[in-house]
Amino acid sequence: MDDPPFNSNGTLGRLVTFQVPKGPMVRRPPDACTAPYERAKADFENQPWYVRWTSGTDRPVGAEPTDAMGRAKQFREECQKWPDEIPQSMIDDKRQQLTDHVTGKSPLPPEESLRVRRDLDFLEDVYNPGPRWQSTLSPQEQAWLDERNLRWGNTMGIAFLGPIYGGPGALTRLLGGSEQAVAGVNQLSGSLVGIGRTRTFERLAAERRAAAIEALGKSREMNRGAPLQPLDPAGAARAGTVIRRKYAPLDWDAVVPKKGPYKGEKREDHVRRHNQDVPGKDEHGVFYKDGVATTNQAWERAQDLGIKPDASGTLRVPMGEIVGRAGGAASATGELFRSVEIKLVPGTNQIITSYPVK
Incomplete structure (x- = not known):
């Protein structure tokens, strides 16, 4: 149907209202x-039922599950x-x-x-x-983003800790201290409140900082490199x-443990263990997105960059973006990881495991 007159989106409307494009x-x-x-x-609905069932349980009522x-949804509203x-x-x-x-x-x-x-x-x-x-x-843009998001995390930390325990961090900022110094003071104050609550906050703050960076043009697939x-x-x-280009893919099927706690476990299932934090575990990396998909991206990026595994079969790939965070005993640090480490059977493309690292 033709646009009506005086509609600035239509040719007739622009002529009548003297709008010259x-x-x-x-x-x-x-x-x-x-x-x-x-x-x-569609991507969400294609997930297994148990993934859909557990998604969004920690989100506000009415929020999207992913x-x-x-x-x-936010893009759709702004686009319209x-x-x-x-x-x-x-x-x-x-x-x-x-x-x-x-x-x-x-x-x-x-x-x-x-x-x-x-x-x-x-x-x-x-x-x-x-x-x-x-x-x-650029390094300058990345540094500015990190500083801005660190300030956001510190502000949330001060509010979370309250006037007594958050006061030292607020005072440090008021006296001209760097955001890194404020973060250190908040961390010390948080240890006095209770490490469990601090870990919960730091996890949320780290995820918010990563989401702020990811929002800069990652709404669809693109070649960012x-x-x-x-x-x-x-x-x-x-x-x-x-x-x-054509890539030599990882072999996800060759390694299947025959004994031990992971007996019979597929490598995809093992890597996806790193999709979730395990608070009682030692320090480990937690993927922000699906671990298998991120690992395949890292493997292809390594081929683009000419990075080879070392003699032990360890391949560390800088991703140029945040791919995960510190989990387990280190979750309270809120540290963000920009690399992926892949463990292979030496001299082959047979994957053993993969996880995000610094």
Whole structure:
């Protein structure tokens, strides 16, 4: 059905109201707002019944059962507020601004460059959804994010500890102490309140810090490791080509213990043990996402980077993003992990186990 007159989204409406678009327009696909949520919902419904049954039990009433569904729902609500079409120049200008920053032509402060990244990701998701090139965060941007999220965690810690035990942390900040110093004071104060409660808070704070970083353009699959190519207004509308290569896969079936506590356990099931924290266990890594999927991504990334296992079959892969956190006895630290360590049968691709590490 044609758009009615005076509707700024339609050609007739723009002519009648004397709205002159700046160059060509880009129109939102019909399912751009709803498709991410439908995919996240389908992924959830494809999980085994016991996974669906236990998901969301620690979430507020009415909240989506998974983080992916929650982010997709929020995206849908924001997407629906935007017009059906916008000038292509809105996206081109953001692309060029980010390109000038990445190439050093016109560098931006971290808070500004991250805002440009966020705005560009959102516009692309709404009007040009699909895989695309994406540059990695710079050390300055990563440091700014870490500091900002650490401050958020410290503020929550002060509130959690209350006026008596949270007072030293608040005073440290008031006197000009660094956020690292505030975190240390909160940790000491938390040990006086009770390690169990502190672990619970630190786990939530660590997950919130990771979610804040993940929200910067991870609503759909993309090649984040590829460099952002220089763009010009004429060629900016053309989508980048994602080059896919063939990878030698991990062998998940070769190793099946014949004795011991893990007798007969499949490697997928063993790695997924690291999807959940075990508070009474020694220090260990906890995956934020599915451990098997993250391990396969790490294996492919190792091939991209040319990283080989050592003589003992240990392969440590830096992922360039947060993939997990400290669990067990170290959960109170709230430490975030950006690498994956894979244990293999030496000289083979036969996986024994995998977990996130520093």
